[in-house]
Each structure stands twice: as C-alpha cells, then as structure tokens.
Amino acid sequence: MEKHSSLYKWFWYRPLFRNLRPRLMTMILALVLPVSLVCLVLSAVSVYRSRETAYEMNQNAFSFYMDHLALRHELGDIDVVKDFPAALAPHLTLLYWNAGTDDSRVYNGGAVYAAMDGGQAFKVLPDGSWEEAQASFNQLKLEKHFFLWEKEGQPFRALIIFPYDFSMRNLPVWFWISLFISILTIINCPILFSRLKKDILEPLDTMNQALAAFQVDQSYRIPQRSLAVSDDFLRLFDHFNIMAAQVQQSHEKDVKLLETEMDNLRLQVNPHMLLNSYNMIYALAESKNYATIQDYTLCLADYFRYVLRKGQQMVTVKQELEFVENFIRIQRIRFPNRFSYVYQAEEDCLTALIPPLLIENFVENAIKYALNPKEPIEIVVSVHREENETGKDSLHIAIMDTGSGIRPEILEKLQKKEPYIDEAGQKHIGMYNCLRRVELFYGDEGDIHFSSAVGGGTQVYLIIPFSLSADLSTGREARA
Secondary structure: OHHHHHHHHHHHOOHHHHHHHHHHHHHHHHHHHHHHHHHHHHHHHHHHHHHHHHHHHHHHHHHHHHHHHHHHHHHOOOOOOOOOOOOOHHHHHHHHHHHOOOOOOOOOOOEEEEEEOOOOEEEEOOOOOEEEOOOOHHHHOOOOOEEEEOOOOOOEEEEEEOOHHHHHOOOOHHHHHHHHHHHHHHHHHHHHHHHHHHHHHHHHHHHHHHHHHHHHOOOOOOOOOOOOOOHHHHHHHHHHHHHHHHHHHHHHHHHHHHHHHHHHHHHHHHHHHHHHHHHHHHHHHHOOOHHHHHHHHHHHHHHHHHHHOOOOOOEEHHHHHHHHHHHHHHHHHHOOOOEEEEEEEOHHHOOOEEOOOHHHHHHHHHHHHOOOOOOOEEEEEEEEEEEOOOOOEEEEEEEEEOOOOOOHHHHHHHHOOOOEEOOOOOEEOHHHHHHHHHHHHHHHHOEEEEEEOOOOOEEEEEEEEOOOOEOOOOOOEOOO
16 A cells, blocks of 8 residues: 555656646646537437437338238238237237347337237237237337337237337447546546646635735745645745745835935924024023923923834824924914914824824924915814725825915925925925825825915815824835
8 A cells, every 4th residue: 555655646746747737637627528528418419319210210110011911911811800919929029030130139128019909908929929918008108118000990009119228229339438438527527626626726826815915914925835736836836935025125125214214304304493492492581481481392392202203103193283283382482473273174084194294394384484474374274084086095184374375486396296495505395305205105195286376375285095004113004
C-alpha cells in the first residue's frame, strides 16, 4: 500500500503533470463532457430509430407471411378452421425457426399466440404443439411490444409478443463503445469537477480573499501552499506576496514622508501667530489690562496645545470648531467689534474626522486679509453631509466672509493650487497649506473651490470623504 501511495505522489505531483493537471481537467469538462452528452443523445435516437426500423421491417415480414397463410386457406390448400389451433400451429412455428438464425433474432425470447374471432387464445410452442393461454387475446394485446395480424374476412388472428431489447441486439460495436465512454465520463464528472475545484476554483477564491484582506491589512500574505495547488497558482501566490511586500514598503515610505511634510506645514503655520501674540500681550501689559491678559494667555495656551500636539493626525469636526471658537476669542481681543462669527453643523457631522486646522486656516485668513476698517464683516462656517455621484457620503464645509475679497492674481494661484509670492518675494502659504493637506490626506477624493470678487467677499467650499474612523498613526483614512 505504501509503494502505491509513493508511486501516486511521484506521478501526481510530478512537475510536468502538475502543469497539465488543470488544463487536462478543464479540457475534459469543456470538451469531452459536451461530446459525451451528444453521444448519449445520439445513442438514444439510434436506439429509438433502430427499434422503429426493426419493428416496421418485421411487422411487414410477419404480415406478409400471415397473408400468405390466409391465401392458402382461401384456396383450400390448408384448412385452419376445421381443427383449430392444431391445423395452424405447425405453420406458425416457422416464426420461431427464423428467430433462431444468426441474422434474425428479433423474436428470440418472445411468444406466438393465435385465436379465432372472439375465441380463446392459444400459445404456439416451437415444436408445433400448442397450449391454452392464461390470458385472453384482448388482454395479450395490452402488452407493450407486439406484432398483431388480423384481416377482415379471415376467421383467425395471430399475435407475437417480443421482449423490449429485441431492437438493441443488432446495434454496431461502435455504439456500445461510445455509450460506455459517455456514461463513464458523466459518472466521473463529480470527481473531475472536484479536482478542477481544487486546482482552479479554490486558488481563485484564495486570490480574491487575499486581495480583500490586503486592502484592510497591508501586512497580509498568502500562506505557503501545499503541492496540491497547481504550479501556475503557486507562482501567482509568490508574485502576490512579493508585490504586497513592495506595496507595503512603498506605503511606509509615503507615510514617513507625509508625517515629515505635515510637521513642516505645522511649523510654517505657527510663527506669525506667536509673534502677533507677543505683541498683543505687550500692548495689554502697557495698558495694565491684567484680566484680559489672563484670558488671552489661557486662549493662547489652548491654541498652541491644539496646534503643536503630536500623535493624532485627525480630529473631529467638533474639536476643530471648538478650536476655531477659541481662536475667535483671541481675535476679538485683538480686533474688537470688527467682525462677527457664526457656524452651523449637522449633528451627525460633529463626529466626522478631518485634518486639524483645516477650517481654522480659512477663518484666520479671512480675519487677516478680509477685515474692513469702515464696517464689520461677517464670517460664516457651515458643515453638512451629502451623498456624492458615486453613492458615497461626503463632508461639505463652507467658509464664507463678507470682507474685501481676494485679488485676481492670488485667486488664480489658489485655483491652480500654487503658493502666492508677492512683489517683495514673500511666500504666502496659509491657504496653500490647506490645499496641500487636503491633497496629502485625500488625493483625488478631496477638492476645494474658491469664489471671490474684490469687495464682494470670499467663499471657500471644501468637499472631502465623510469618515468616522481613521488610522491615527499614519493619518491615512479608512473611508466610511
């Protein structure tokens, strides 16, 4: 038994056969099985046509022979009525004699019956004798396969009952061979399909599961497979694992670059705020407004705690709006009665995740550049949830002000997502930082639109994927 098992493994797992295995199974199921089904259909048709042809031929021969007996009876050559059935029985034994020859076996295993009109049926035996039949002639006619002879004006009737397989005895050898192959193939179809399932369908399912798992966890690899899997899929699994490792390494590099760029962007946001704060505290100290200095200092502490924190790349909309409120308190101390601020956010949007400072930068920019010395401006922030064209939820954030607007040359740079450099060579990066962060976090799924006119205010519309969960260690979002 052990030798047989070793021989089986040597043959089944031999590289040449392992490469041919799935192709062989596919060929058998795709080609041999339909051919086998066609052979079965042709076999059934052949049997039916053979039976019909044999029936018609022998029916004609039987009728011809009985017509000959009836003619002899009419001519007085024989008298089958005077001593029925003894006078008729010897003449009907010729049917049994023909049935015994090599080229005519259609009656073999059958029986011959005769009866007078309305009389008892008699069974004619091969030796010329006879015996009474156990059933009436009309009951015998209920058999499935028979030849019946009866003729108007003739006092007797004859009936041959034959076995069902009479028409299959003269079928050619090729018919039996094709029938055997067809039946054998159909019987083995479950085994062939099971083998094909192991060689092709299950590896394909493994590949689909691996792709789905890799989208969730980039450290996923297809486990080492046994030799039961074909070489084609083993190579495919190896290539998948190599590709997955390369993608993971590339992703880790991108994450490190993202974190570095985010740190640089954060550092670029803070200096001007810090300098303005020192100047403001100094001015308040000169006026000995100590209560305002305390309030201002606490707001600054909350401001820089939020801006300089590490380890959390995403914040909720609620946290960002609270931070904007804190920033507004700082700016109201600096610019009293110069602006008003309102915001509106849908309840389910408050827990959505966004990059930090995304809303604050635009509000800060409005206060920095849009304030009108003649009359106060209004700043409005709106956050709502909306379904996009692909059927996914997106977060819509609008920051609008009624200030002096954006100059055309600056607006053109923003629409091109480029930093603006003024005539003095100073690089303005506030809004550009927001554009860059949206690009880093969301790629093509995030978008920012600007609408502005000199003296007509500014409207900023942000559209980003709606997300309630995120990978906080990398800043990459798990899309909702």
